[in-house]
Amino acid sequence: MHFYPLFPVDDSMERYYRHIRLAEIGLRGQQRLSEAKVLVVGAGGLGCPVLLYLAAAGIGTLGIMDDDVVAISNLQRQILFGTSDLGKSKAMIAKKHLIELNGDIQINAHNEKLNPKNALEYIEPYDIIVDGTDNFEARYWINDACILLNKTFVYGAIYKFEGQVTVFNHQNGPSYRCLFPSPPEQESIPNCEEVGVLGVLPGIIGTLQATEVLKILLNIGSPLSGKLLCYNMLTHEQRLINLPRKEQSIQQVKARNALVERETPWNCDLTPTLKFQDAIKKKNVHFIDLRGAEEQPKLPLKPILYIPFTELESRMGELSKSALYVFFCQSGKRSKTAVRLMQERKMNNCFSLIEGAPEILRLLKQTKTA
Amino acid sequence: MKLEINYYGILSEITGQTKEILEIENPTHSLLLITLHERYPQLKTTPFKVAVENQIIDDDAPITNHNIALLPPFSGG
Numbered sequence: 001m002h003f004y005p006l007f008p009v010d011d012s013m014e015r016y017y018r019h020i021r022l023a024e025i026g027l028r029g030q031q032r033l034s035e036a037k038v039l040v041v042g043a044g045g046l047g048c049p050v051l052l053y054l055a056a057a058g059i060g061t062l063g064i065m066d067d068d069v070v071a072i073s074n075l076q077r078q079i080l081f082g083t084s085d086l087g088k089s090k091a092m093i094a095k096k097h098l099i100e101l102n103g104d105i106q107i108n109a110h111n112e113k114l115n116p117k118n119a120l121e122y123i124e125p126y127d128i129i130v131d132g133t134d135n136f137e138a139r140y141w142i143n144d145a146c147i148l149l150n151k152t153f154v155y156g157a158i159y160k161f162e163g164q165v166t167v168f169n170h171q172n173g174p175s176y177r178c179l180f181p182s183p184p185e186q187e188s189i190p191n192c193e194e195v196g197v198l199g200v201l202p203g204i205i206g207t208l209q210a211t212e213v214l215k216i217l218l219n220i221g222s223p224l225s226g227k228l229l230c231y232n233m234l235t236h237e238q239r240l241i242n243l244p245r246k247e248q249s250i251q252q253v254k255a256r257n258a259l260v261e262r263e264t265p266w267n268c269d270l271t272p273t274l275k276f277q278d279a280i281k282k283k284n285v286h287f288i289d290l291r292g293a294e295e296q297p298k299l300p301l302k303p304i305l306y307i308p309f310t311e312l313e314s315r316m317g318e319l320s321k322s323a324l325y326v327f328f329c330q331s332g333k334r335s336k337t338a339v340r341l342m343q344e345r346k347m348n349n350c351f352s353l354i355e356g357a358p359e360i361l362r363l364l365k366q367t368k369t370a
Numbered sequence: 371m372k373l374e375i376n377y378y379g380i381l382s383e384i385t386g387q388t389k390e391i392l393e394i395e396n397p398t399h400s401l402l403l404i405t406l407h408e409r410y411p412q413l414k415t416t417p418f419k420v421a422v423e424n425q426i427i428d429d430d431a432p433i434t435n436h437n438i439a440l441l442p443p444f445s446g447g
Contacts, residue, residue, distance in 0.1 A: 046447045134447035157444035159379040164444050179426070180443045184417040189380060192446035202447065230378060230441065232388075239376075239439060241421045 039063035039126035043090040045202030047132025048080040053210035055098040061106045066090045067113040077199035116259035119145040130154045136183040143176035147253045156209040163205035165229045173225035178246040274351040290329040309334045328353040376439045397433040418442040
């Protein structure tokens with residue numbers, strides 16, 4: 001046995017004393033935690049408690065993946081952030097606070113959004129992946145990446161006053177697709193943003209996820225592999241559902257050997273949109289008309305670029321990262337797709353106008369007469 | 371057979387309750403769905419899994435226990 005790598009022995013002995021005192025953990029268990037690599041995707045309601053407890057527990061390498069910035073509406077439940085963090089990168093702020101909590105561990109802040117192109121690369125260096133995301137797409141990408149890379153996936157999800165927790169892809173256990181074979185239409189299941197959530201709920205569910213990570217690493221108790229825990233915080237009723245592994249679902253992912261980019265209609269709510277009246281108030285705004293030359297009415301907006309939707313991919317080089325681009329089309333559909341395309345190219349300075357061109361023209365005339 | 375149906379997540383909002391008793395003769399997975407869709411048309415467009423005595427059952431399986439849970443996926447985080 002060798003304890004030297006991450007262990008300045010005296011301090012660590014004291015820091016983790018309550019762990020080490022437990023016969024089920026001891027020095028050996030604590031050493032295992034210090035050698036573990038855990039990635040938390042999403043530093044939101046679920047991700048914050050997961051990160052806090054895993055950092056406190058002395059997980060040797062902790063990854064945080066989130067490209068979002070702290071908003072005031074996050075503070076009701078995302079307990080890693082404070083009022084002075086508003087507008088700052090969640091990943092970076094989380095790292096700052098976690099270093100304060102435990103400077104002995106390695107913390108990797110990935111200020112990136114998980115997507116089918118980067119998921120495998122980001123997940124590969126870690127042993128366990130914790131789901132702190134807020135949408136179905138990301139959960140299926142994590143799931144499939146964990147199948148392809150043989151990683152354990154600690155899943156958690158919430159709805160209003162209820163939560164689900166389980167461990168997927170662990171020691172030949174089932175995967176997310178064994179429970180729900182493919183993502184539902186996003187509109188059929190609203191998320192927290194749309195329906196609200198009691199702030200403490202992700203705290204409970206995230207803490208349960210952190211518990212599963214520690215149990216797995218310490219090899220104590222029985223992890224929730226093959227069992228879905230359904231929890232209702234209003235009644236504290238819990239139900240454990242047995243989940244069988246469906247070999248076919250898993251083999252399909254392996255055979256595809258890649259992540260599916262657009263399995264469902266895109267989640268409209270994830271596309272950054274702006275109302276026209278808000279867009280014109282922003283600084284350094286460039287409008288981009290995505291319609292073909294024949295489409296009417298033309299709009300008297302300045303500055304404006306005409307990039308027909310079909311030419312967008314080839315002309316992306318014309319756009320800079322320093323300006324703010326506001327896309328519009330006739331109905332708002334193409335502009336949404338365009339913004340998603342831009343996001344895939346890491347151009348996060350693009351917004352889709354909610355209104356289509358005829359509506360914008362009407363608003364322009366209204367403003368003039370007002 | 372009297373079935374105790376437990377609704378989770380959005381299903382309890384659609385049905386207006388967290389559980390109810392339904393009587394279905396010789397119940398199967400598909401018979402249960404037909405009954406539910408008649409009572410609550412909105413369930414037709416809502417995805418969920420059926421668990422009988424805490425075991426997920428397949429689309430054509432018979433239902434042999436009264437303890438039913440209907441589980442939709444959750445997306446929040």
